[in-house]
Amino acid sequence: RKTSSTTGTTDYIGGIHYGTVSGNYVINFIQTEEGRAVRQSDNSYKYEYNLTDHLGNVRKSFDIYAGAARVIQSDDYYPFGMQKAGTVPGNANKYLYNGKEMQEELGQYDYGARFYDPVIGRWNTVDLLAENNRRWSPYNYTINNPVRFVDPDGRDWLDPKKDQEIADRLQAGLSARLTTEQSNLKGATKTMSRIEAKIAKDGTSAKLEKQLQSTRDEIGAINATISDLQSSSREITEMGNTMAQKFTFKEITGEVGGTEIVKGVITMSITGDVNGIHEAAHGYQRFKGNETTESNRWKLEILPYQRQFAFDASSVTNRVPSIFGSPSSRSEITEKWVSGIHGSSGDFIYSPGVPTKSLREFWKDKQ
Incomplete structure (x- = not known):
């Protein structure tokens, strides 16, 4: 009030x-x-x-x-x-x-944690997180660079220029993949039409029926890939246009990224563009209120890995080891496969502390 x-x-x-x-x-x-x-x-x-x-x-x-x-x-x-x-x-x-x-009574903006005076370019109280930026005055606004940075709530600043550059890079990659898959779809559709025309003219055979089914399966897989790519692009755009929730990308080194809410900001830590597509899917999940728990940990990883597979299939097939094999298609990215993903040390990423034997027995009992 x-x-x-x-x-x-x-x-x-x-x-x-x-x-x-x-x-x-x-x-x-x-x-x-x-x-x-x-x-x-x-x-x-x-x-x-x-x-x-x-x-x-x-x-x-x-x-x-x-x-x-x-x-x-x-x-x-x-x-x-x-x-x-x-x-x-x-x-x-x-x-x-x-x-x-x-x-108007104060001539200051209400950022939530603090009030900001635009006349002097300073906050009205000390930064609650001043220990994180000791080089700067605890009253400074966006480390004196308001043309590049913004402060979402008076506690920490973001870099919209950097985030936009990363988002643009991901969108460019998605656009290139869409162009490729749309060309693949066009070619597969022509192949299917040619097989159907041959069957209509000369009659069917086991070989032709097998070829026709294979082509139909290929078209289905391509359409699923296109859908994933379009969804990734749409969600990144929506996150970028949303004012009520702040998002940021954090480029890191290592083999595993992550997404978490830091001081109210959905922070997507990414190791590269492929991982960026994966973590962007997690960012959108968090935005829509889908929190990771012990009971849904495996399930919430399926979609991000499917999006990653659509963007770069080899990054999942060849570079995401699981004791349950490597997926060769989108449909093979399942809770079971996710549960068995492990790092270079051999430790399970999404099943921490679970012995390999116990995990195998768990899924054997589920069959």
Whole structure:
């Protein structure tokens, strides 16, 4: 709850803003990732859309009027967030710099953990995680580089430029793979049509039927690969466009990546582009609320490995050892196969501490 001498009392529940109008407790507006639904005088709600830059700063707000887009608010900023003169309506959008709410009484932005003063480019209190960045003042904003970095909640900063470069690299790889698979699909479809035409003309045979079924299976596998590649691309785009949740890629060395939520940020630690596709799938799982537990650990690994297989099949077949063999197709990536994956030391990655004999017996009993 916020109580102000100028704007009255505002209650916040997530992105919903409540206030009092003529003695009635109402929803003033609902803030979303793309804009806000604003209450009108007749108690209806009108949607206003935001256009943001690469740092999440709202630059234009517009609605739909007479069937066309109409700009209703324009905002420009100095590098550290102080506003330049713009077009501001009476019922102005106050979620502006980095998408954070401007507190007009203080002239500061509310980042959650701290308030930020864009006039001096400093926080109003000491960084709670100051020990992690001892080279810098505990009041500094994005290590004095607001053109490149953003601070999601007043505790730590992210590098959107680096993240965008990695995302663009992954998207380029996905696009190249899609081009290849679409060409493969075209060729396989022609082959199937040729076999069907031969059967229609000369009659069938065991050999032709076998060839036809093999080609149909190939087309099914190609379509599954295309679907995985398209889903990977779509999910990476969605994560990049989402303002309510912060994501970041962290490039690391080693043979195993990982995805976790660090200080509210979904952090995908990747060892390369192939692993990036894998961890991006995990990042999207976390975004959608699918948390890894002991009971679903194997199951939640299936899709990321299938996405990785679609991107680079050999990276799974040749470089992901499992005591249950190597998958030669998407359908062979199963919980059983995942459970047997081990590192170079021989220790199971997803079945830590389980003896090999016990794991084999477990799956034997499941059959």
